[in-house]
Amino acid sequence: KGGKFGERWAEICEAYGVEVIPVDIEYGKAVKPDLLDYLLKKERDVKAVFVTQCETSTGVVDDIERIANVVKGHNVLLIVDAITGIGVHPLMMDDWGIDIAVAGSQKGCMLPPGLAFVCVAQSAWDAIEKSILPKYYWDFKKMRKGLGNKTTPFTPAISLITAAGKALDMIKEEGIENVWKRHARLAHATREGIKALGLELFAGEASSNVLTAVKSPEGIDINSAIKRLRDETGVTITGGQEELKGKIFRIGHMGYVNDFDIILAISAVEKCLYENGYKIELGKGVSKVQEVLVSCKK
């Protein structure tokens, strides 16, 4: 539970009467694999570990490879929320031994929202077969049967599935390793631009390549500043959610994004802070981004 989406895993389980042992993580920090190992040794009845690869609410990326290594030592399933992580950070389902991964269409997959993807490893089917929790539309057995006949058990969002085929073609053409590198490079440039403005990264060392979360400067009403920026220029920067409201702002850089998008985003941050009375040296962020992008070749 290191953010809104980690908490959502817990809420979903609890809604279905599944007992949850929360692993509380300070917002902005990653899961410590050692702590997870300790807890799994202590709690012998755990059936599954739910983690979030990229916690969009805090900008943190978890080290799924190390987490998977820890989980492998215990007789439990590993279920990963890769909704924003997919296509941005590597996720080697088979190599790392992930049992179930969930992804969405609207982030690294470059599509409008409306589709969820669930990848189920062979290792998870035993639990699925035995599952007695009530379900109808989300019955994986029905889905597997449908896929075997090249169809789906219920009418799907066909236009988005067609678009997904196209997006996957684009990713295949670029090469998934290059897609990961592109995101790493753009995220690095964003972080350097932010630091050059004297601002602090919320997720520090654990900052993901999905989005950059930044601590809001003292004495500025970040949410109304962001709203004004959006209304005046059409650039959307996002504030914090729930407990983090007013405390951070977030710059997304996943999916169909290039160098100029990062320049634009940092220039918008500069404008937004400057016009709302926060002292920055105008141009310092964009210069730094420019410098990083030119020196770090693609």
Add this chain to the structure above:
Amino acid sequence: KGGKFGERWAEICEAYGVEVIPVDIEYGKAVKPDLLDYLLKKERDVKAVFVTQCETSTGVVDDIERIANVVKGHNVLLIVDAITGIGVHPLMMDDWGIDIAVAGSQKGCMLPPGLAFVCVAQSAWDAIEKSILPKYYWDFKKMRKGLGNKTTPFTPAISLITAAGKALDMIKEEGIENVWKRHARLAHATREGIKALGLELFAGEASSNVLTAVKSPEGIDINSAIKRLRDETGVTITGGQEELKGKIFRIGHMGYVNDFDIILAISAVEKCLYENGYKIELGKGVSKVQEVLVSCKK
């Protein structure tokens, strides 16, 4: 339970442990409101009646107004699957006293599939507040709270919602009464065309304006005939599902459909049957459709 979608209501209830008293209806026939009244008098513990307005699997339309009148006399909720009925047959939720209606984007609403709409009358909220069945994403209380803030509790299929706004503008411009009339007229022409070919309507008097279900002629393999037609001409006529496989074929005429679509559909039926050895007088169906469409003014 007069078809696949009536059966689905029962399956969904049973998946969640809700006891179901099935009202078995012969396929191709409508629900008899008197029988429903009799059953509701006999079974005093019933909490809700689930019906399907248009049973897409059989082409039947149920008389929801009369059903609602019966249900009103008992202390139960009326929940209507209006997924294909909406925008084709009238459904006066408030006037008739329907508690919950469910619709989809992909039929009379003229959109690609991917959205479900649920209309909840004030009268249903008491049951929703008391409901203890497990749910997370389909929590109506969360949805109502979100809508109050002009948002949704989870990321929705935004591109389809935007398209839905456009489709509703089109329906508003045509006028819903005119939309109903257009469907009634096109369905009538389709039925007359089918009868002129010596074929029999599967749903007889209960035929809906959503689609026309036709009994497959003896001695013809309707499914492979339909498949060949689709591959050769791109025209899709649908076969029967499950128990009705091979026994009927179905012509859809809901949504963004006009006179020429009906001419085309009946000409395709003629071609398909003729080329597969079934004796018909070529042109007899299309002539009849042409005649009906010209004589029945819009």
